[in-house]
Amino acid sequence: MAIFKYFLLTLLLELPIVLFAYRSQLGKALMIDILLNLFTWPLITLLYINTNTPLPVMEMCVFIIEGIGLKIFLSGNWTKAMFVSFLANGFSWSAGMLISKILPN
Amino acid sequence: MNIQKLVGLSLGMMLSVSLVFADVPGGCGSGNRERTYKITFSNISSLSNHVLHLKYDYDSIEELITKDSTYYFTQGRGAPLPMPKSFFALLDNQSTDTIEFDYADTDIEINFSGISNNKLQFTKQAKDGADKSLLGMSFFAIVGLIFLFLFLRKKAPSNIDKTRSA
Numbered sequence: 001m002a003i004f005k006y007f008l009l010t011l012l013l014e015l016p017i018v019l020f021a022y023r024s025q026l027g028k029a030l031m032i033d034i035l036l037n038l039f040t041w042p043l044i045t046l047l048y049i050n051t052n053t054p055l056p057v058m059e060m061c062v063f064i065i066e067g068i069g070l071k072i073f074l075s076g077n078w079t080k081a082m083f084v085s086f087l088a089n090g091f092s093w094s095a096g097m098l099i100s101k102i103l104p105n
Numbered sequence: 106m107n108i109q110k111l112v113g114l115s116l117g118m119m120l121s122v123s124l125v126f127a128d129v130p131g132g133c134g135s136g137n138r139e140r141t142y143k144i145t146f147s148n149i150s151s152l153s154n155h156v157l158h159l160k161y162d163y164d165s166i167e168e169l170i171t172k173d174s175t176y177y178f179t180q181g182r183g184a185p186l187p188m189p190k191s192f193f194a195l196l197d198n199q200s201t202d203t204i205e206f207d208y209a210d211t212d213i214e215i216n217f218s219g220i221s222n223n224k225l226q227f228t229k230q231a232k233d234g235a236d237k238s239l240l241g242m243s244f245f246a247i248v249g250l251i252f253l254f255l256f257l258r259k260k261a262p263s264n265i266d267k268t269r270s271a
Contacts, residue, residue: 035253038246042239049143049177050236069250073257079109 006096007041013095014088021084022074029074033088036069055093063089144189144206145175145214152217152225155194155201162190194225201225 015033022029040062047053067085071078149157149172157170170192178188192215193203202224218226 031253032250035246035249039243039250042243042246046236046239072254073250 006045007037009096010041010092011037013092017088017091018070018084021080022070022076025074032069032073033066036066039069040065059089059093142178143175143212144178145173146170146192146217147173147214148217149173151219152194153220155196155220157192157194157217159189160191160193160203162188192225194220199223 011034014037015030018033019026019029044058044062047058048055063085064082066089067078067082070076070085071081074081146157146159149170159168159170159176160166161168176189189206191203191205194201201220204225204227214230216228216230218228220226
């Protein structure tokens with residue numbers, strides 16, 4: 001379905017940031033970040049389409065959940081996990097907003 | 106500047122950006138957003154040479170639909186966004202009947218079966234297949250993460266425990 005291309009785009013934008021931050025555990029970081037995005041992306045998409053939940057609130061929940069995931073599975077402290085998650089999700093959200101402004105409906 | 110200040114500053118900037126978009130059409134990018142509706146047109150090929158037209162309110166926009174497609178529409182609280190109003194098919198300037206959307210027509214699939222006596226033949230049904238796929242994806246991922254957590258813990262208990270206490 002066409003909607004899943006947005007998932008691939010999200011991965012394409014977020015993975016390089018996470019992989020760079022956790023380059024010493026590349027394979028594990030790749031698997032964990034894909035699974036974390038597979039968990040959060042469908043939920044945020046469902047909420048976005050079916051409810052009035054504000055997008056910034058959803059994005060913040062996603063960055064916190066993914067940050068916790070990175071901390072649990074990968075070596076590094078809380079600050080690093082949260083910062084990397086914030087950066088990756090902030091980047092993909094900003095890119096998404098920019099694309100929706102530039103591309104015609 | 107330490108990392109906490111950087112995160113705080115970035116968070117503030119992100120919120121400021123979202124407030125700037127508060128009253129644009131559809132409230133795009135901000136919390137000031139209405140629900141998104143989806144309308145799917147399928148089996149368009151059954152209309153043979155007729156071309157399907159989707160008509161919007163405001164601006165009298167008309168869109169031609171030539172292949173099976175799904176459309177997403179977001180209503181705006183700020184400047185009004187064009188919303189789908191009706192659809193009809195056209196062949197050599199001769200139009201079929203025009204079907205108006207109801208206010209209740211949200212998240213629907215319109216499945217065409219042809220044209221008879223210049224009237225569009227179709228069935229209309231509520232669509233939730235994508236929702237189920239999305240939930241399935243999410244469920245699969247959380248099961249994978251739990252499995253991985255248990256596997257890594259069993260394989261090297263100190264690894265995950267060490268990570269957690271770091």
